[in-house]
Amino acid sequence: MSFPKNFLWGGATAANQIEGAYDEDGKGLSVTDITTAGSLDAPRMLTYKLNGKLEKTPGIPGAGLPEGAVGAIDPNEYYPNHVAIDFYHHYKEDIKMFAEMGFKIFRLSIAWTRIFPKGDEEKPNQAGLDFYRRVFEECKKYGIEPLVTISHYEDPLYLSEKYHDWGDRKMIDMYVKYATTLFEEYRGLVKYWLTFNEINSTLLMLSAFGNNVTDDKVYQHAYQKLHYQFVASARAVKIAHALDPNYVVGNMICGIVDYPLTPDPKDILANRHMWEKNIFYCGDVQAKGKYPTYAKRLWNEHNVHLDITEQDRKDLLEGKVDIYTFSYYMSNIITTHEVKDKVGGNFAAGVKNPYLKYSEWGWATDPDGLQYYLEVMYDRYDIPMMVVENGLGAVDKISDDGKIHDDYRIDYLRMHIKAMERAIDDGVDLIGYTTWGCIDLVSAGTGQMSKRYGFIYVDRDDEGNGTLKRMPKDSFYWYKKVIESDGKDL
Ligand code: BGP
Secondary structure, eight states, X not given: OOOOTTOEEEEEOOHHHHOOOTTSTTOOOBGGGGXXXXXXXXXXXXXXXXXXXXXXXXXXTTOOXXXXXXXXXXXXXXXXGGTTTOHHHHHHHXXXXXXXXXXXXXXXXXXXXXXXXXXXXXXXXXXXXHHHHHHHHHHHHTTOEEEEEEESSOOBHHHHHHTTTTOSTHHHHHHHHHHHHHHHHTBTTBOEEEEETTTTHHHHHHHSTTOOOOXXXXXXXXXXXXXXXXXXXXXXXXXXXXXXXTOEEEEEEEEEEEEESSSOHHHHHHHHHHHIIIIIHHHHHHHHSSOXXXXXXXXXXXXXXXXXXXXXXXXXXXXXOSEEEEEEEEEEEEOSSOOSOEEEETTEEEEOOTTSEEOTTSOEEOHHHHHHHHHHHHHHHOSOEEEXXXXXXXXXXXXTTSOOOOHHHHHHHHHHHHHHHHHHHTTOOEEEEEEETSBOOOOTTTOOSSSBOOSEEEOOOTTSOSOOOEEEOHHHHHHHHHXXXXXXXX
16 A cells, blocks of 8 residues: 555644744734744743843743743844744745645644734734735645644734733633634635644643653643633634534644553553643543543642633534644653653653664654554544654755755655555555655744754754755655655655
8 A cells, every 4th residue: 555646745834933024014922932042952031021120931832921921022132033934025935846846735824923913903914814815825826735723832922921821711712713713714725724733732841851840830720721722722623614614623732652661560551641641631632522531630630620611511522623633753751760861852851762763852763653653543533634743853064066965854754654654554544744844944942943854945044144045955856756656756
């Protein structure tokens, strides 16, 4: 068997990581607009004013501001997302290059603050709506289907301050209004929607990055925020279906595969519980429409009491997603034993796996993990699936011949495509694959440009220098062949 003819091959991006033009055409500030660049050793920081004084706090993806803080731009800091790769002014050129590779689908997100600059306006910002219309029309010109993430780590700053990072039920209404505006506006231009990027990151964050958060208050906030997002997502799904029966709406989970370190039953159980908390919890609510039995244990562990209404439960059940989508980069090891050799990266931070190779950022390359994940989830939810992020972040060098020979990236992607093929052979209904950062972009985790994922190189460095010129890498021509041959020519 091989990939079906109608398989959706493509690439993925997010507004805040590519667009730039952070204050153009009426756009408001989003949380990412006040996030500085980090590096391998230093985290990104959110800059804000507290009692009139400029302060900073680590700004990992999805993080919110401390209570009472007002986001602020520090003139002495560099904010990589302000210009990013300036997709806002280069989208025609970029989409043309995606079309040259033969993309069938292009995943992008909409910046909420282009549509509702503060988040609570009566009417949407026309210039923002027009921009995405132009982008979608450009995609259509080449027969590329847009896959739109409604919220990708770019909440309006104003709402985040006012409602403390989804700490208030009113956020549901704000989101639903925003999503409804999009569903109404882009009927006929967009078919595939994702409600929240890596919705489970709120929980992952508490046990990742070497974090071991134990404070019950943090968990209370995290689970409540997620509940509001689940309800917002479910209501959006219902509205989308009512507006256009052709709409396909998915969730989006950060897919990390956890393995137990030892056969010690305590490790096996700890591993299962980690899956439940970090991976299954969100997927179960969004794809099955109700809280799983183990939710009670998770809440009790941290003395969590949720504001859930009967209407919420009804909405969750009636607003189940049509497809399950996820990002996949790596696996991770779980143990209850004391260990020395720790590795970390993105949301995984754990024990080093001797069977796997690690990227410069400490991410374990594990294609079998992708097959494992696909098979577990398809069996659990029985709905079509899409891998909407996967790729290798690496430092690319321009060779003497002026080209970028990124064979390491080709190897990484080839192994993962083969893993997807094995899952398809095993019966998984996998309908698409969008590699992460199909064009170089600002890293979400570190804010670096030098952590590159693209088939297309963009001339811009970590300090904001460069011409922004685009250039195909070797992987560009390789991926074109892969798509042309329906995944046969790897
Ligand atoms: C995911 C995010 C993306 C993307 C990717 C790679 O968690 O959804 O936005 O950035 O990870 O991570 P990074 O940019 O940190 O390398």
